[in-house]
Amino acid sequence: MNAAGDKLNQDLLALTESFANAVIGPAEFRRRRREIICQWTGQPVPQVDVSAPSEDDTHPGMKAITDKDVRDAARAPAAEPAAVAAEPSGKSIRWGLWVTVLLLLFAFSGAGALVWFVLRRSA
């Protein structure tokens, strides 16, 4: 790829970043991207109705990733992918089971002691 091509691709990536960070709107983004691409292809820039709602009524709303996020990610311990993390882990289920069993044992022994105490008094 030649230097002019590299420059156009840098412009494309920067333009997308601006859009992702809501610096420019969807219609402006598409218009400028078409200009850059047509500069590459040599085709005429298409005239598209920019007032069309499909290109003007949405924003990416994507949270900008800052240098601080990048540094924090570098320091963060290894994380499971979101898809895996979203599922309940087997270990936490086993702990929950143990706590439930212990609570039940405690409740039954308490009830048994109460019955024994009442029966002993009434005997």
Added chain:
Amino acid sequence: MADWQYCALTDQGVKRKHNEDAVVAVPDIALWAVADGMGGHEAGDVASKMVVDALASVQRPDNFSLFIDAVEDALIAVNQTMREHAGREYSGRMMGSTVVSMLGAEGYGACVWAGDSRLYRLRDGKLAALSRDHSQVQRLVDAGVLSEAEADAHPNANVITRAVGGAAALVVDVLMFDVSPGDRYLLCSDGLYNEVSKEAIAATLAQGSVPDSARSLIDQAVHNGARDNVSVIVIEAGGA
């Protein structure tokens, strides 16, 4: 339109119980894509299939910039559909898919992608990655925190920052490139490049027919253990 040869293959791999990858080839409009689904319990299969189905229905306008818009529109639409589907069928559990697509024309092409599936080009024996991963480690590499070698071994190497279905609004990246006769292009999921070295990919792409190269890439990934699903599309620009 230029003359293209291609071969698209996908394989479940050795360790996975399902194939959550999907491939699509629409040679009539010179559009090829690989999608790598995520979400587990069939959600990943559904996600990647939704992506390739959406791309298979794209119409190609004469103007290339509008072709790119059409591909992006299809992905934005499927992003919305996928999120609604995840809310309805999977109790809002995460469901998504990476996508990397190649759009061809006479003398040039474009890559439209989100996530860490990749487009490579082999020209004069040299392999170059055209797409750049949307991943945590790629950001660290860009920031100069990690080297390329460290990135490959990083524990967060599989954490991606963009995917179809990953956010309410999808933003895809677009990259333009020139096409010369004899160029070979490779679209692949991470199941390939995590198992097969860049040198081996280059050597394999350089030899044999297009179907032989594609088959050999899959075979090498499987031979190396294929912990993930593996998908490849090898495309050769005609006129060599």
